[in-house]
Amino acid sequence: MVDAATDFHKRMTRINKRHARLSHGYISIVGKDGLIITKPKRRTGGFPLRVISLMILVFFGFKVLLISQLGPQGYAERVQLLQTGTAVEQAGAYILKADPISSALADGIRKLSL
Structure with missing residues (x-):
């Protein structure tokens, strides 16, 4: 039961990090298998x-x-x-x-x- 809770928290942490990256913009791509995949936009900016x-x-x-x-x-x-x-x-x-x-x-x- 402890392993399930640890796995759940790890997965939630990973999902929250991905959600934070996607909140700044994302691109939707259709994969070869027809699955729609969202990828975060590349960050532009920084040192000009x-x-x-x-x-x-x-x-x-x-x-x-x-x-x-x-x-x-x-x-x-x-x-x-x-x-x-x-x-x-x-x-x-x-x-x-x-x-x-x-x-x-x-x-x-x-x-x-x-």
Whole structure:
């Protein structure tokens, strides 16, 4: 009798866990034998890696375009002006300072436009 109660509680725990997963949405699939099976929807969300990487790529492209339009000297002057500002402007200057990759890409863009 004790084994039956233990089995019952284990089964109820398993059913409750499945019910909790299905409460967030489910997909019904008809199996090969004609039985309708419900599966929980895959969780979407979490860390938005795609959005963050796209934002970084857009920022980097903007920086390259600024360097190509202003020229290395003009861009360096503007970043230097930011370094003398407030803490937020200094942080922006640190992020916006020209790196070798962005300078090389800007040179390539400048050569294409001539």
